[in-house]
Amino acid sequence: MKVKNIAPIVALAMLLSAGVASAQTTASTTPGVGNTGAGGDSAANMLLLGTSALVAIGGTAYLARKQVKRSTR
Amino acid sequence: MKRILAAIVTLLAILVFASTLVHALYYAPESEIAIPAGIASSTPAAQASPDAQPARLRIPSLGIDASVQYVGITTAGNMGVPNNFTDVAWYKYGTLPGQVGSAVIDGHVDNGLALAGVFKHLADIKTGADVYVVTKDGTKLRFIVESAQAYPYKSVPTTLLFNRKDKARLNLVTCSGSWVKGDKTYDERLVVYTVLAS
Numbered sequence: 001m002k003v004k005n006i007a008p009i010v011a012l013a014m015l016l017s018a019g020v021a022s023a024q025t026t027a028s029t030t031p032g033v034g035n036t037g038a039g040g041d042s043a044a045n046m047l048l049l050g051t052s053a054l055v056a057i058g059g060t061a062y063l064a065r066k067q068v069k070r071s072t073r
Numbered sequence: 074m075k076r077i078l079a080a081i082v083t084l085l086a087i088l089v090f091a092s093t094l095v096h097a098l099y100y101a102p103e104s105e106i107a108i109p110a111g112i113a114s115s116t117p118a119a120q121a122s123p124d125a126q127p128a129r130l131r132i133p134s135l136g137i138d139a140s141v142q143y144v145g146i147t148t149a150g151n152m153g154v155p156n157n158f159t160d161v162a163w164y165k166y167g168t169l170p171g172q173v174g175s176a177v178i179d180g181h182v183d184n185g186l187a188l189a190g191v192f193k194h195l196a197d198i199k200t201g202a203d204v205y206v207v208t209k210d211g212t213k214l215r216f217i218v219e220s221a222q223a224y225p226y227k228s229v230p231t232t233l234l235f236n237r238k239d240k241a242r243l244n245l246v247t248c249s250g251s252w253v254k255g256d257k258t259y260d261e262r263l264v265v266y267t268v269l270a271s
Contacts, residue, residue, distance in 0.1 A: 030236060031164070032151040033229045033246060034144075036192070037259040038101065038158075039183035040252030045097045046186065052090035059083025066076055 097185030124210035192247035241269035
């Protein structure tokens with residue numbers, strides 16, 4: 001585990017411990033706010049989908065043609 | 074040899090296509106840190122009955138009727154998010170909806186193809202609108218929208234969002250604003266503040 005990933009864990013454990021120690025039933029943790037959007041990646045995703053689809057279709061067509069040639073010999 | 078290579082490349086292309094499609098449209102997992110059991114069980118939500126945990130979030134004015142996932146804290150130190158684009162997620166180490174304190178629920182604004190996520194139209198919610206949380210035992214909690222505010226994503230007032238204890242609050246969070254390419258996120262967070270109806 002990287003150091004930068006350990007820091008928030010340690011900080012959180014300390015926060016939680018302090019919360020438990022100082023207020024038995026009202027321990028609170030305050031995380032940051034998560035990332036709730038992915039639409040900005042849509043262009044890259046569509047490019048990847050398009051490219052991989054072309055390769056898959058091309059490869060399948062190539063293999064099918066080879067198979068047909070072999071079976072007609 | 075060529076055929077074998079072609080087959081491998083074709084298979085890889087199919088796998089890339091399928092994986093990209095699934096992650097863009099349906100599945101958005103995030104790694105969470107493991108909280109020690111003794112600490113996790115001491116949070117206010119953990120000490121209440123499991124039947125009081127939220128099961129569904131409904132916002133009639135926006136046509137939202139979503140299943141509620143339970144999230145903790147990610148390796149980045151942030152509240153977790155739903156692992157798909159149609160559910161919402163409740164922060165399980167905070168306050169239960171209906172308890173005095175600030176329960177927090179987040180949801181995605183869009184998916185990886187820029188199609189609408191569960192909270193796509195959250196910005197359209199009006200002050201005074203109803204928000205319902207249905208718990209596991211079928212109890213229906215009604216919250217009323219007090220206000221909505223967008224903050225720069227690096228300076229969201231998390232104390233206001235997670236730690237106010239004056240009333241039974243439910244705060245809804247999603248992304249808004251413009252895309253920040255370098256950080257792969259939107260540059261704002263929209264927070265809708267609601268309070269339990271008396």
